Amino acid sequence: MTVARPDEVRRYNRSSLLRLLHTGGPATRAALATDLGLNRSTIKMLVDGLAEVGLVEERVPRQAVPPARGAGRPSLLVLPKPQAAVVLAVDVQVERAVIALVGLGGQILARNSWNLHGRQRDPDELITHVAESAHLLAEDLGVRAVAAGISVPGVVRRADGHVHAAANLRWTEVALGRRMGGVLGVPIVVANDAELGALAEHVRGAGRDSGDAVFVSADVGVGGGLIAQGKLLRGAAGYLGEIGHMTVHPGGRACHCGNEGCWETEVGQRALCRALGLHEHSARGTIVAELRALGSDSVRRLGDYPDWLTLGLVNVVNVLGPELVVLGDLFTALPDEVVADVAERVRRRSIVSRALGGVRIEKSTLGADLKLLGAAEAAFEGVLGAL
Amino acid sequence: MTVARPDEVRRYNRSSLLRLLHTGGPATRAALATDLGLNRSTIKMLVDGLAEVGLVEERVPRQAVPPARGAGRPSLLVLPKPQAAVVLAVDVQVERAVIALVGLGGQILARNSWNLHGRQRDPDELITHVAESAHLLAEDLGVRAVAAGISVPGVVRRADGHVHAAANLRWTEVALGRRMGGVLGVPIVVANDAELGALAEHVRGAGRDSGDAVFVSADVGVGGGLIAQGKLLRGAAGYLGEIGHMTVHPGGRACHCGNEGCWETEVGQRALCRALGLHEHSARGTIVAELRALGSDSVRRLGDYPDWLTLGLVNVVNVLGPELVVLGDLFTALPDEVVADVAERVRRRSIVSRALGGVRIEKSTLGADLKLLGAAEAAFEGVLGAL
Incomplete structure (x- = not known):
């Protein structure tokens, strides 16, 4: 004080x-x-x-009923006023990049996206494309972004937006924050995608009223973000922990991280493809369609996939003790029956959940824009105090 | 503001x-x-x-050299002044209870301990014994404790000191905070033992200069406490997570928590006994003596014990992203060679450690009084502002 x-x-x-x-x-x-x-x-x-x-x-x-006389x-x-303060949000996914201009109040004012294949995944190409595309969007809208937030599926140092590793993009040691800042000329926040998902859930989603929540999301990789005592938690030096790289299966599959049996290898997109009898590199649309077609016997038909999901969530709940777990991204495509079955098993098997009287496990309702909204919030954090 | x-x-x-x-x-x-x-x-x-x-x-x-003339x-x-504010610290272990009067500045002014076997482990017996023993200590010393902190190896709700479960004591749903408060007549803080270990390390030990540290300790059970961004983290509703109940070995041994393959079943005191070829219920002294006698080939002679320790620590580092891991209690009896080997393997295998430039893994230096000191600090937290 x-x-x-x-x-x-x-x-x-x-x-x-x-x-x-x-x-x-x-x-x-x-x-x-x-x-x-x-x-x-x-x-x-x-x-x-x-x-x-x-x-x-x-x-x-607007009044539903006219006010009482004399009231x-x-x-x-x-x-x-959305256009009074606009930030640029960038969501770098493994197969796609999405950018948006987000106004005060969190409204998406304009957006653009493109596929990332081959050379387009190269940091230089990506930076150039983001800058050009952001410039055009802003010009069309007649606004100027005052800050930018960038979501990356990798291990990111928050202080300067340095990407230590984004294995599924094949990036190592990319000074993304510095380089993007140089091109865009505004303050930049770069952060891990799951961390930004957690931020979006905390500010605008299922985690709004929850002081202690974990956000777990699956894309090709599996990541997590933690809200503890009402605040987004970060690890030492601004590196967030990597929930997807808990070993859950000693002697299991080799993981790109250099370890083996990581949770990601059992519940990530490729594992889900295997559970569905699809090729490991199937498109997201195919996976979602197959999940929808599973019908009422979905838990059994996914083989041991729900078991691994349960096991990892028991660990997440036992280690972090949240009152709420929000499942994001690809997990939101899982049949409700599967989520309910897994949630029930987690509540039964986790000693911490039992102590808490039963952890809630819910799908995210923020949809595909989750990380984009999180990136925007990260950018707004530095802006709101200065307006 | x-x-x-x-x-x-x-x-x-x-x-x-x-x-x-x-x-x-x-x-x-x-x-x-x-x-x-x-x-x-x-x-x-x-x-x-x-x-x-x-x-x-x-x-x-006192001056090492006389001050310079004219200085x-x-x-x-x-x-x-230690005696100016005294708190009661209680460390309930599985086989022993220790109480101490701790003065301002953290000095232990007097202590007492007794074994817990059979009926003595019963909450009623324990509460009575603690109260009597604390009364005698205070009388001898001519002081009055103004608050009390109690360490329990279990899942504790911080708000009211309710012990949900302390499996190794065979306690369930014990209103310890309320009952102890009634007997002692001073404000009481009851907390998980590993959480208090983390607090002690943070205030007085290896974690003093570290904003993001994890404390991991083994007794019969295995527990952890997390310092994040300079503060002791607590889970929802004041229940801390339970690091010992990460599943690391699917299909492994049954754990008292109702799950199987928990880390505790692979690295707790009983697992260490098995690794040493001892009976699972061997006394602490026997275990420590056997560890000392291992000699220079200690890593190999402990079989897969160091592997499970490594695996769980990789998970702890990957999920929580600390810069420092402090190993407490029984882990401090492990040969330095084993700790160095495990630490090196964790640094190699953990993607988060590599991003951080190498997590430090150290034994606690606070010794057997660690949890007692943590319990005292928890009690002092509510006292210092009011003096």
């Missing part, structure tokens, strides 16, 4: 209010006053200030 | 100074000023206040 000067207090309250509108969406002045614990005249002053510089606007809320004027609804 | 009143600032500075003396030991006024970022007249005022109520005393520091008076050394 340090002694706060009045202008510091004002700035802090202003950025708290802006953050609340950004993450919670439009709210009445009355609701803002309650949520922030400030009186209405302070809220009025702050909102007026934000409206003056064009960050918010105010409207009379006074309805509290004005305060809305963030 | 709220606006701070002058008396709040003074109270905050006072408790910061007291905490610094408690954890860091005696310091000169000059060093305190530097560490707290306060000027020397503020330090003088605070120290005078603390001295007045008997919490600290001041001495002219002025040496800065006074400020020392916490």
Whole structure:
């Protein structure tokens, strides 16, 4: 605690209010006053200030029923203006790149995507393509991005966005943060994709009301992000842990990480292909179609895939003790029956889940834009306080 | 941030100074000023206040060499007075209970211990024995404990010290916090033993300078505690995760937790007994003697024990991403050669360790009092701010 000067207090309250509108969406002045614990005249002053510089606007809320006579004027609804602060979000997947301009409030204003094959997966090519594509999007929209967030399926040092390894992209030691920053000319945050998925779930998804949640997602690789005591956890030096590289099967398949029997080799996209009797490199669309066609006997028909999923989730719950596990990305294509079966087995087998009275295990509802939204949030983190 | 009143600032500075003396030991006024970022007249005022109520005393520091002529008076050394604030620390182990009175500054002022066999392991018996024994110790010393911290080898809810399960004690659903509080009449903190080990390492041990460290300890059970971004992490509802109950060996031995192939079944005390060719219930002294007698070929002579230790530590490092792993309790009896071999293999096999430039893996140096010191710190956490 340090002694706060009045202008510091004002700035802090202003950025708290802006953050609340950004993450919670439009709210009445009355609701803002309650949520922030400030009186209405302070809220009025702050909102007026934000409206003056064009960050918010105010409207009379639509009413389901006309207000009762004598009830006074309805509290004005305060809305963030999406175009007033725009960030660039980039989701580098193994087979695709997606970029989007995301406005204040979290709305995707424009997007573009392209396949990554062969040379396009090369960092130089990717950086050039992202920069060109972002420039065109911004021009079309008549906006300028003030920061950028980039999601990468790999081990990333948060301090400078250095990618130590992104095995499924065949990247090692790529100074992505520095190089992308040089090209785009705005502050850049590069982070692990599962970490950004966890951030998106925490800010806008199933993890909103949960102080202790784990986000686990499968693409070709399997990754995780942890919200602990309401905050996104990072490992030492900004490297997040890699849940996909728990050994769950000693003597099992060789993993690209140099170890063997990693959870990723048993529940990642390729393992799911094997469980479905598909070629290991089948397209995502084929996998999803096959999963839909499994019918009511889906648990049995996936062989030992649900067993490995259960085993790894028991470990995640036992080691990290969350109240909620959110399954993302490819896991969201699993039949509900499979998720319910796995969840029930995890709750039965995990001593920590039993102590907690039963961990919740749910599919993400944020869909394919999850990591994009997480990348945008990571970029907004540095922006909101300065607006 | 709220606006701070002058008396709040003074109270905050006072408790910061007291905490610094408690954890860091005696310091000169000059060093305190530097560490707290306060000027020397503020330090003088605070120290005078603390001295007045008997919490600290001041001495002219012993000098290795006489001060240079004209160098002025040496800065006074400020020392916490151990007996000015005393807490009760209780370490409930599977086969033994240890209690101690710990003074301000972390010094153990008096202690007592007894074996736990048969009925003595019963919660009622234990509570009675602890209360009587603590009363006698305090009487002998002429002090009164103002709070108590209790370490239990089990799954504990921090909010009220409810022990959900302590399998190796055969306890389930014991309201230890409430019951012990009723008997002792002081505020009580009950926590998992490995969590308190992590706290002790963080405050007084190998983890002092490390923001992201994992503490892993073996007794009959195997547990862990995590320091993340400089703070002790807790799981949802105050239940810590249980590192010992990661499944590392599918189809392996049945574990008391109801699952099978848990890490604890491969690296806990009983597994170590098997590796040494001893009966599974051999006494700690026998195990330690056998480990000492292994000689220079210790890695090979322990069979697959070092392999399972490596496998679990790779998982711990990959999932949690620490810069430091501290091995506690029974693990400290392992030959240095074994620890070095395991550490080298973890660094080679863990993708996260490679990204970090090599995780450090060290034995705890706090010895057998580790959990006792952790229990004392947990008790002091609620005390220091109120002195």
